[in-house]
Amino acid sequence: MPENDEFDAFYVQRCLDGHPDDFRHLVRRYKGPLMGYLAGRLARTDWAEEALQEVFVRCYFGLTSLQKPDSLFAWMLGVASRVAKEQIRDEQKQRQAAEKLAQMPARSNENQDWPLAQTIAKLDDFSQKLILLRYYGGHSCKEVAAIMNIPLGTVTKSLSRAFAGLREMLKDETIRESEAQL
Amino acid sequence: MNCQQYKELIVDYIEDLLDTPQKEAFQKHLNDCPGCRSELEQTKALQNRLDANGRLAAQSDLETAVMNRIFREQAFQLRKTNQQKQSLNIWRLIMKNRTLQLASAAAIVIAALAAVYFITGKTPSVTCCAWAKIADKVEQIKTCICRAKAKVVSPQGDQESEMQMFLSSDHGLRMDTFAAGSATSSMSMYMRPDDKTMVSVIPSAKKYMRVVLTDEQVVEMKKRQDPRDMISGYMTAGEFIELGTQTINGIQAKGVKVVNPPGMQGVYSNFTCAMWVDVATELPVQLEIEGEISTGDTKMTISMVMNDFEWGAELTPDIFEPNIPPDYTMLAEVKMPGQDEPSAVEGLRLFAEITDGNYPSQMNLMTVMTEAQKALMKNTGADPNVNPTEEQMQLMMAKMMKLQAAVMFYTKLAQDGNEPAYYGKDVKAGDADSVLMSWKISDNQYRVIFGDLSDENVSADRLKEMEQPANR
Secondary structure (H helix, E strand, O other), rough: OOHHHHHHHHHHHHHHHHHHHHHHHHHHHHHHHHHHHHHHHHOOOHHHHHHHHHHHHHHHHHHOOOOOHHHHHHHHHHHHHHHHHHHHOOOOHHHHHHHHHHOOOOOHHOOHHHHHHHHHHHOOOHHHHHHHHHHHHHOOOHHHHHHHHHHHHHHHHHHHHHHHHHHHHHHHHHHHHHHOOO | OHHHHHHHHHHHHOOOOOOHHHHHHHHHHHHHHHHHHHHHHHHHHHHHHHHHHHHHHHOOOHHHHHHHHHHHHHHHHHHHHHHHHHHHHHHHHHHOOOOOOHHHHHHHHHHHHHHHHOOOOOOOOOOOOHHHHHHHHHHHOEEEEEEEEEEEOOOOEEEEEEEEEEEOOEEEEEEEEEEEOOOOOOOOEEEEOOOOOEEEHHHHHEEEEEEEEEEEHHHHHHHHOOHHHHHHHHHHHOOOOEEEEEOOOOOOEEEEEEEEEEOOOOOEEEEEEEEEEEEOOOOOOEEEEEEEEEEEEEEEEEEEEEEEEEOOOOOOHHHHHHOOOOOEEEEEEEEEOOOHHHHHHHHHHHHHHOOOOEEEOOOOOOHHHHHHHHHHHHOOOOOOOOOOHHHHHHHHHHHHHHHHHHHHHHHHHHHOHHHHHEEEOOOOOOOOOEEEEEEEOOOEEEEEEOOOOOOOEEEEHHHHHHHHHHOO
16 A cells, blocks of 8 residues: 555556546545535535535546646545535525435434534635544544645644634634523 | 643644653643643543544445446446447448448438428429319329439539339339449339338348338328329429420420429429420329539539339339348348437437537538538548448448438428528537527417527517527
8 A cells, every 4th residue: 555645646546547446545535524524514414425426526537637646635625615615506406405304314424513514614724624634534643744745743733723713613603502592 | 831832732742742751741731730731621622522523424435336426427438438439430431431332322312212202292282273183183193103314413523323213002112223324223222101111222232221110100101102292292382384385205295393392492402393294194204303402612413304104004012022132131220210309409419419519501411411421531530441330330320310300300391381490500509599490380489499409489579589690
């Protein structure tokens, strides 16, 4: 298996060389972070899952246009952002989906922490990437540093700032919620 | 270090990234500082929340779903590319292969004939009473034999051929084609309403081809199979010009001429037919047909003289039975396209696909075929020395038939008085605002097909607005 910092470039090249099955490695690596990202934007597990499939399919067929394979994750986030926007625009689809969902039993992973996911979506791009890779992708800080091609110290300092931001926003959220309940 | 500096190390501490002296110093500070302890607890709590939610997100089992979608999409695209490649190769092969050229020419002739045969001449509506009497008389006669000489003048060179036709109300039509001066036929074409087929036999290539008709087409064919339709098809509607009396093959005959009857629209851009009738028997003795087909810059003229009519000749059923020796192989079996809107739209779609988004510049058979062939030849890269497989031939013939559907539909509209209009020269595929084709469906209602092949019914005023050059 290729080293962390060569992982993306290696499997992108494998796919381009005609081994589509190797795209599986990239799906496995990024499904968590991208799911976290889409969940924060679409606020529904089934929509996020549907969007996530679409993101991967588009990414696969768009690999030839990927200029820098070592910024694969940033590129995938761009695709995810477009897909999420499209999905939000498609109001009719959302309404239909809502009607359909109302008739279905709750999904097992509907216990997603939506306030958290939505708060992450409000962070700046850089902090989002760190949080998504570290916690949704299950990568260690060292791996995150390698994937994003930045020093380890920058990862920890930035995570620290991201935590402060998250906590602040979640606190506001909790206050608003309790006010609303009153 | 002060509290602020320690707080910045919290993540490093949780992630176990501090070295031993740093870690010990940090732990010591924690013992003494409730503020930093609280900060650490809150950070840990948030981290646990992130961890839990992150694991949940990563749980989704979509790898298989994603890979399946990718494989499906890939297979679909591959199939599409192969199909395109295959169809392009076939056209190139045809262009390089003499036998196949003949076969494709035969298909054009058949389609043209079919268009004329099926579509032309509703109930004979010969206006002038003298000519109406002739039509009545011809109607009584069930069989006919005649000979024809045809000359085609085109930029590719002139071509002459001779034909013998057998027509029977009960059995159908047979047409044998001979190259000029040759005694053996180069092709025999049989139209057989009972079998719902048209069969072409090409002895020089030991091949035959079968065109399958729908029940509806057979009904249409039966309705029009009597010999009078060859006459009334040409001679109904349009303006008649009396030609006076003349001696033809020793027979005194009176003549009449018709210019551009609706039945010929879609096949010829210009068409005249003169008919000479025996003054004594009041039966036709000669038909002189001049047709002009223009395809953009080039022009092709076809002149045909039909004579030696034997009205009411004795014709046995075996004459109409295709005689196919056992060593002949089938070139193709294809379906005749329907003369309806969906088939026409399908034909236009196929044309646009072949020509990268164009439509035929004019709505006539020769333009459609020539432009499609040109586009295909430009795009091909196949080995011309390899003969196509049966399957490829089938595919090619089926495509040729489909392409003709739009022309056949247009011709039918013209004949039924639906005033069709066509703007393919100025419209590109996907052009949702441009009118590609329109025709009348009632007094104030028109049907419109747009460049993106969507359709709509509109009022006459709205159509006028849409057909303004600025909107096309």
